[in-house]
Amino acid sequence: MSQPVNYSDRPWLDPEAEPFIKVQSVSKHFGDFTAVDSVDLEIYKGELFSLLGGSGCGKTTLLRMLAGFETPSSGSIVIDGVNMNNVPPYERPVNMMFQSYALFPHMTVENNVAYGLKRDGVARSEIGRRVADMLSMVELTRFAKRKPHQLSGGQRQRVALARALVKQPKVLLLDEPLGALDKRLRDQTQYELMNIQERLGVTFVVVTHDQEEAMTLSTRIAVMDAGRFMQIGTPTEIYEFPNSRLVAEFIGNANMFEGRVTENGPDHVAVEGKNPKCDFYIDHGMSIAEGTKVWIALRPEKIRISKEKPANSDTNSVRGMVHDIGYLGGTSTYRVKVGDDHLVEITSTNQSRPKDGNPPIDWDEEVFLYWEPSSSVVLTK
Amino acid sequence: MSAPAEAVLPAEQTLPGRLRQRLLYLVQHHWRGLVLAIPFGWLLIFFLAPFFIVMKISVAETIIASPPFTPMIDWVSDGIMHVRIVIDNYAYLWEDDLYVNTYLNSLKISTISTILCLLLGYPISYAIVRSSHTTKHILLMLIILPFWTSFLLRVYAWMGILADQGLINDFIRWLGYEPIRLLYTQTAVYIGIVYTYVPFMILPLYANMEKLDWELLEAAADLGARPMTTFFTVTLPMTLPGIIAGSLLVFIPATGEYVIPDLLGGGNVLMIGRVLYNEFNANVDWPVASAVAIALLLVLVLPMMLYQHIQGKEVEGK
Numbered sequence: 001m002s003q004p005v006n007y008s009d010r011p012w013l014d015p016e017a018e019p020f021i022k023v024q025s026v027s028k029h030f031g032d033f034t035a036v037d038s039v040d041l042e043i044y045k046g047e048l049f050s051l052l053g054g055s056g057c058g059k060t061t062l063l064r065m066l067a068g069f070e071t072p073s074s075g076s077i078v079i080d081g082v083n084m085n086n087v088p089p090y091e092r093p094v095n096m097m098f099q100s101y102a103l104f105p106h107m108t109v110e111n112n113v114a115y116g117l118k119r120d121g122v123a124r125s126e127i128g129r130r131v132a133d134m135l136s137m138v139e140l141t142r143f144a145k146r147k148p149h150q151l152s153g154g155q156r157q158r159v160a161l162a163r164a165l166v167k168q169p170k171v172l173l174l175d176e177p178l179g180a181l182d183k184r185l186r187d188q189t190q191y192e193l194m195n196i197q198e199r200l201g202v203t204f205v206v207v208t209h210d211q212e213e214a215m216t217l218s219t220r221i222a223v224m225d226a227g228r229f230m231q232i233g234t235p236t237e238i239y240e241f242p243n244s245r246l247v248a249e250f251i252g253n254a255n256m257f258e259g260r261v262t263e264n265g266p267d268h269v270a271v272e273g274k275n276p277k278c279d280f281y282i283d284h285g286m287s288i289a290e291g292t293k294v295w296i297a298l299r300p301e302k303i304r305i306s307k308e309k310p311a312n313s314d315t316n317s318v319r320g321m322v323h324d325i326g327y328l329g330g331t332s333t334y335r336v337k338v339g340d341d342h343l344v345e346i347t348s349t350n351q352s353r354p355k356d357g358n359p360p361i362d363w364d365e366e367v368f369l370y371w372e373p374s375s376s377v378v379l380t381k
Numbered sequence: 382m383s384a385p386a387e388a389v390l391p392a393e394q395t396l397p398g399r400l401r402q403r404l405l406y407l408v409q410h411h412w413r414g415l416v417l418a419i420p421f422g423w424l425l426i427f428f429l430a431p432f433f434i435v436m437k438i439s440v441a442e443t444i445i446a447s448p449p450f451t452p453m454i455d456w457v458s459d460g461i462m463h464v465r466i467v468i469d470n471y472a473y474l475w476e477d478d479l480y481v482n483t484y485l486n487s488l489k490i491s492t493i494s495t496i497l498c499l500l501l502g503y504p505i506s507y508a509i510v511r512s513s514h515t516t517k518h519i520l521l522m523l524i525i526l527p528f529w530t531s532f533l534l535r536v537y538a539w540m541g542i543l544a545d546q547g548l549i550n551d552f553i554r555w556l557g558y559e560p561i562r563l564l565y566t567q568t569a570v571y572i573g574i575v576y577t578y579v580p581f582m583i584l585p586l587y588a589n590m591e592k593l594d595w596e597l598l599e600a601a602a603d604l605g606a607r608p609m610t611t612f613f614t615v616t617l618p619m620t621l622p623g624i625i626a627g628s629l630l631v632f633i634p635a636t637g638e639y640v641i642p643d644l645l646g647g648g649n650v651l652m653i654g655r656v657l658y659n660e661f662n663a664n665v666d667w668p669v670a671s672a673v674a675i676a677l678l679l680v681l682v683l684p685m686m687l688y689q690h691i692q693g694k695e696v697e698g699k
Contacts, residue, residue, distance in 0.1 A: 067599075067603055068602075068603075069599055069602075069603075088602070089599070089602040089603050090602045090603070090604075090605045090606055090607055091605075094603075095603055095604065096599075096600075096603045098596055098599070098600060100594070100596055102594065102596040102597050102599065102600035103600075104597060104600070104601075104615060105597075105619075106618045106619065115601070115604050115606075115614070116604035116605050119604055119605035119606050119610060120605055163604070164603075167604065167605070
């Protein structure tokens with residue numbers, strides 16, 4: 001008997017777990033335009049799930065269908081075992097935090113937060129208590145009597161969050177929750193959101209176009225494009241093992257090399273690059289026919305740069321000329337011209353200060369680029 | 382800012398040259414005041430001055446002469462000035478039931494008309510705001526279109542529609558029923574006033590609703606508010622400024638309305654505009670007519686001040 005696996009942090013891997021939100025072949029058409037194209041999705045209880053994609057990819061439409069503001073043209077949405085297709089927004093066990101926050105301008109902060117509880121007919125004393133609790137959680141107790149226009153952007157964001165959470169929804173939908181905040185506030189709020197989510201155990205579904213936001217916040221990410229999911233996975237899976245060029249290029253930076261499979265062993269794949277002409281050796285097997293045209297994706301930080309020729313320069317190595325250097329303090333970004341005018345980006349940590357005996361890499365210098373056999377990702381689409 | 386250069390050319394030292402320089406200085410340094418002087422001048426000549434003339438007549442006495450009222454100031458003799466202010470006219474308005482009742486009836490008719498305009502105009506504005514871009518413009522055009530024909534002509538058209546031998550009664554007869562009396566009734570006056578003034582309700586409401594953030598309604602629904610609750614807790618409070626503006630634009634002119642009650646109400650509907658007209662033309666009692674007008678103004682100034690007060694608070698709140 002094998003030891004029982006603890007799936008509490010990764011419920012999507014548990015074959016026994018019942019998904020909390022089930023999106024089943026849902027499509028949404030607006031006239032001729034297909035915003036969401038027959039997608040399937042399963043989100044588990046307590047997840048912080050991100051829908052990531054550029055504008056017009058259908059992520060907001062999908063979120064609005066979860067909230068009930070749009071009805072699917074086909075397919076069904078099930079939340080906690082209940083089919084939501086004919087359930088109006090005001091009867092769904094979900095609450096939404098709007099991108100614009102949509103705070104009621106004619107009500108005080110307190111009344112904004114209390115609005116949802118009043119609609120549910122909660123007793124007056126309990127409303128007072130829960131609103132006060134919520135406001136103290138988002139540290140807005142002092143501002144309870146203010147109107148939204150008397151608050152800063154970050155404070156409004158917190159009112160919106162408090163208003164959406166006070167009803168203790170089963171699912172909290174967040175539409176670009178940090179979009180309207182400045183950089184410093186974003187970083188801070190991001191972790192606050194994660195803490196709140198962890199403490200309350202509410203399932204979060206976040207829509208964002210910001211990959212950094214999605215990476216730090218989420219348990220899992222669904223990358224969307226043209227109304228479809230390109231890939232669904234943990235931030236690590238999506239970053240380290242993108243399944244397509246689109247995902248690789250959307251999440252972080254990736255250098256793409258076109259090539260052809262020359263050898264397909266059980267534990268390795270060899271690819272011959274087209275430009276630059278170099279051999280790639282990948283140390284894991286893939287079900288891929290020899291001769292197939294593929295792309296190799298290599299993350300900038302996975303490539304090493306050196307002025308000396310590496311020991312094994314037959315594979316996973318290429319010679320080039322430094323075209324550009326961006327010194328960022330902690331790291332440097334090099335752009336190296338290889339093969340026939342192909343620019344490769346390399347990020348390298350500046351671990352040691354440049355010394356006399358070891359001069360830093362300079363413009364127009366000849367350098368060698370090399371990487372581990374496990375670093376490259378073979379993409380077929 | 383540089384002061385105008387001292388006159389160098391001899392021509393500018395001549396009198397017209399100096400005058401021109403003076404004017405130029407005035408325009409350059411006091412243009413704000415000059416720009417404001419135009420509307421103020423307009424109000425002074427066409428509003429304030431007539432107001433004081435009417436006020437003056439309202440405290441005079443009727444005489445058979447031309448003009449038919451006593452002058453306010455008499456020069457008796459030896460430089461003695463005799464100022465005559467008669468407040469009898471106002472007392473008369475208060476004492477005679479006819480006037481009090483007519484004021485009350487006018488206020489009743491304009492209040493009910495305003496409510497009817499609001500009940501009709503609110504859903505229309507809402508529908509216009511929610512319609513697509515092209516439909517929106519067509520619908521707005523249709524609201525404004527009646528203004529292209531004379532108001533009087535449109536009221537006459539209503540006479541044709543409401544008359545005993547008119548369009549509606551012809552139709553009722555064709556259906557085989559007894560015709561009903563419409564023209565020269567209170568109903569006809571309501572129809573006329575609501576028809577005429579509903580655009581003045583729709584347009585300010587439209588302007589207000591156009592700025593409404595529809596996401597607020599989604600937020601309310603998301604928080605568990607049914608459509609009706611959303612309407613009363615979010616939509617209505619958010620559109621209140623539009624409701625007030627539209628209501629005043631209907632209420633104020635409707636109270637003093639003369640043409641509609643005269644043409645559609647005949648002698649059966651007493652409104653203050655008609656009384657004023659009769660005092661002035663039939664009775665040739667200018668002082669009482671003026672007193673009626675001033676009293677009407679006072680009746681209307683109150684809701685306007687109320688509106689100003691509410692708006693002031695609104696601005697404070699923003």
